[in-house]
Amino acid sequence: MHDVSQRIVDIYDELTRSERRMADTILQAPDLVAELSATSLATRAGVSKATAARFFRRLGYAGARVARADAKRSIDGGGREPEWRARFGTPRVSQAQHLTAEVQNLTRTIEQIRSDDLDSAIRAFALADKIWVVGFGENYPLAHFARALLIRVKPDIRMIPIGGFSVPEEFASIRASDAVLALGVGRRTKSLRSVMASSRKAGAHVTFITDQIAPVAEDAASVTLRCRTKGAGAFDSVVAPVSVLTYFCSSLALRIGEPALERLEYISQIHSEWAELSGDDF
Amino acid sequence: MHDVSQRIVDIYDELTRSERRMADTILQAPDLVAELSATSLATRAGVSKATAARFFRRLGYAGARVARADAKRSIDGGGREPEWRARFGTPRVSQAQHLTAEVQNLTRTIEQIRSDDLDSAIRAFALADKIWVVGFGENYPLAHFARALLIRVKPDIRMIPIGGFSVPEEFASIRASDAVLALGVGRRTKSLRSVMASSRKAGAHVTFITDQIAPVAEDAASVTLRCRTKGAGAFDSVVAPVSVLTYFCSSLALRIGEPALERLEYISQIHSEWAELSGDDF
DNA sequence: CAAGAAAGTTTCAGATCTGATCCTGAAAGT
DNA sequence: ACTTTCAGGATCAGATCTGAAACTTTCTTG
Numbered sequence: 001m002h003d004v005s006q007r008i009v010d011i012y013d014e015l016t017r018s019e020r021r022m023a024d025t026i027l028q029a030p031d032l033v034a035e036l037s038a039t040s041l042a043t044r045a046g047v048s049k050a051t052a053a054r055f056f057r058r059l060g061y062a063g064a065r066v067a068r069a070d071a072k073r074s075i076d077g078g079g080r081e082p083e084w085r086a087r088f089g090t091p092r093v094s095q096a097q098h099l100t101a102e103v104q105n106l107t108r109t110i111e112q113i114r115s116d117d118l119d120s121a122i123r124a125f126a127l128a129d130k131i132w133v134v135g136f137g138e139n140y141p142l143a144h145f146a147r148a149l150l151i152r153v154k155p156d157i158r159m160i161p162i163g164g165f166s167v168p169e170e171f172a173s174i175r176a177s178d179a180v181l182a183l184g185v186g187r188r189t190k191s192l193r194s195v196m197a198s199s200r201k202a203g204a205h206v207t208f209i210t211d212q213i214a215p216v217a218e219d220a221a222s223v224t225l226r227c228r229t230k231g232a233g234a235f236d237s238v239v240a241p242v243s244v245l246t247y248f249c250s251s252l253a254l255r256i257g258e259p260a261l262e263r264l265e266y267i268s269q270i271h272s273e274w275a276e277l278s279g280d281d282f
Numbered sequence: 283m284h285d286v287s288q289r290i291v292d293i294y295d296e297l298t299r300s301e302r303r304m305a306d307t308i309l310q311a312p313d314l315v316a317e318l319s320a321t322s323l324a325t326r327a328g329v330s331k332a333t334a335a336r337f338f339r340r341l342g343y344a345g346a347r348v349a350r351a352d353a354k355r356s357i358d359g360g361g362r363e364p365e366w367r368a369r370f371g372t373p374r375v376s377q378a379q380h381l382t383a384e385v386q387n388l389t390r391t392i393e394q395i396r397s398d399d400l401d402s403a404i405r406a407f408a409l410a411d412k413i414w415v416v417g418f419g420e421n422y423p424l425a426h427f428a429r430a431l432l433i434r435v436k437p438d439i440r441m442i443p444i445g446g447f448s449v450p451e452e453f454a455s456i457r458a459s460d461a462v463l464a465l466g467v468g469r470r471t472k473s474l475r476s477v478m479a480s481s482r483k484a485g486a487h488v489t490f491i492t493d494q495i496a497p498v499a500e501d502a503a504s505v506t507l508r509c510r511t512k513g514a515g516a517f518d519s520v521v522a523p524v525s526v527l528t529y530f531c532s533s534l535a536l537r538i539g540e541p542a543l544e545r546l547e548y549i550s551q552i553h554s555e556w557a558e559l560s561g562d563d564f
Numbered sequence: 565c566a567a568g569a570a571a572g573t574t575t576c577a578g579a580t581c582t583g584a585t586c587c588t589g590a591a592a593g594t
Numbered sequence: 595a596c597t598t599t600c601a602g603g604a605t606c607a608g609a610t611c612t613g614a615a616a617c618t619t620t621c622t623t624g
Contacts, residue, residue, distance in 0.1 A: 037600080037601055037602085038601075038602070039600080039601060039602075040601095049601085049602075049603090050603085050604085050605095052602095053602065053603060053604090063602070063603075064601080064602060064603085065601085065602070
């Protein structure tokens with residue numbers, strides 16, 4: 001039979017509102033089912049313990065006790081091997097397992113980010129003349145994504161690498177008044193290190209987004225934001241980096257305020273103007 | 283004020299079960315609100331017309347009539363009003379708020395996805411000759427990301443649009459034995475619709491990743507995977523789409539099995555061979 | 565304009581949900 | 595052995611939800 005998370009996912013649509021509150025609470029931290037009593041889970045979810053009891057019976061367990069025992073069992077059996085090589089033998093990662101892993105990535109990441117780190121990065125980016133987004137190799141899509149957000153807020157965002165242009169030539173125009181967003185999740189290349197080093201040398205602010213595995217690069221970055229990327233399946237997850245980028249850019253937009261707002265409106269206006277024409281691929 | 287779909291998404295979590303049935307029905311085909319009467323919408327959703335009436339008042343309209351008028355207007359007016367406009371007054375979104383929103387996006391999205399939909403998509407992609415990844419505009423980074431995952435698993439992944447090449451010429455080589463991954467989160471362009479239509483016409487399988495607000499495109503896609511994208515801050519969140527893509531590609535890798543494993547090993551080997559040289563930007 | 569039909573609204577009673585309260589039993593301490 | 599404590603379960607009354615039906619408004623048609 002399924003484990004707790006899977007059972008929840010299966011009947012989620014049928015749940016009432018209070019039950020859904022329970023469900024959400026549990027899905028955010030499935031391990032708690034084994035650790036906490038049904039009563040305290042109820043408190044956590046902000047529902048009565050009667051609802052909690054009903055909830056577990058709804059999931060198909062005989063009662064809360066049984067559910068808890070089951071949760072304990074699936075935690076013991078659930079020790080995951082990290083490498084994709086090992087993950088391959090696995091029959092199939094369930095949706096619930098994937099969800100649990102992703103939520104953990106997000107939670108751990110966001111929780112551990114220090115808001116004063118973020119603030120100082122935001123300040124630097126708000127004041128920056130130009131912004132450089134750097135992402136080689138597998139970080140390139142991430143860089144593209146970051147740029148797409150930033151360009152809605154500030155006018156001069158440059159990407160490295162770009163097209164097939166030589167990096168040093170492009171990068172030569174970096175100034176101390178600039179800010180750099182360096183993306184180094186997963187495989188980090190020498191070029192990334194080089195660009196970051198040159199940026200610091202030029203006096204620019206460098207915000208470095210990376211994973212937990214990366215060694216601490218004290219001087220290489222002004223601010224380092226670490227993301228958890230452990231995936232349940234064959235691949236690592238970039239959900240946390242994406243989320244951090246979104247939050248960062250969103251906060252940046254709010255911080256910049258009026259000018260960003262005007263810019264967003266202007267963009268929206270151009271969009272609707274162009275929408276009247278046929279080829280609207282932009 | 284927001285249009286119907288947007289209002290629904292805003293209060294979706296608060297809805298009762300019957301109301302949610304209404305909500306889901308409408309989100310699948312928002313245009314129907316303008317076309318059909320509230321009564322027939324109710325029938326379609328399998329609820330009473332009393333519920334339908336209440337539902338529209340719940341959304342903030344004076345009544346069903348007003349809602350319908352509003353729906354008509356926003357169809358004429360086309361594009362929905364961008365989210366950020368409303369969100370901007372907000373003082374500042376806290377990290378906790380951001381986290382909560384993201385987790386909800388993930389949870390709701392994964393829960394909602396039917397595993398047999400996913401399975402049939404995976405089957406099609408596993409057997410496909412070539413795979414096309416389509417993402418215009420703001421979906422381009424997402425497409426890039428999807429391609430980066432897929433190329434690790436299968437050899438022939440093509441992107442649309444690419445470089446500055448003309449889309450039709452590139453796309454001419456699509457076959458019935460191919461599979462298409464269409465990304466339409468947020469602003470959907472005409473070109474996307476065109477590509478999807480041509481794909482179906484050519485007999486290829488089309489998996490469509492989009493948001494809750496998109497109307498159901500019955501014939502346009504073989505499988506539609508809807509993601510929740512409501513952001514706490516200034517921008518919508520693509521965390522759910524990214525997560526779905528990751529899960530999809532991961533499951534695909536497991537499904538393909540041995541050949542994918544070999545491919546991953548081969549790639550890893552090339553990486554380490556090249557790492558010995560200096561310029562390792564790939 | 566009157567009559568009728570269709571859509572929308574309100575009412576109301578039954579169904580369902582939900583928290584407070586009380587009860588039972590097990591475990592731990594005295 | 596007795597008390598205490600706490601998790602889980604049962605009960606019940608009040609809150610909420612929901613569909614049927616009565617009622618009102620709007621539109622259509624002759």
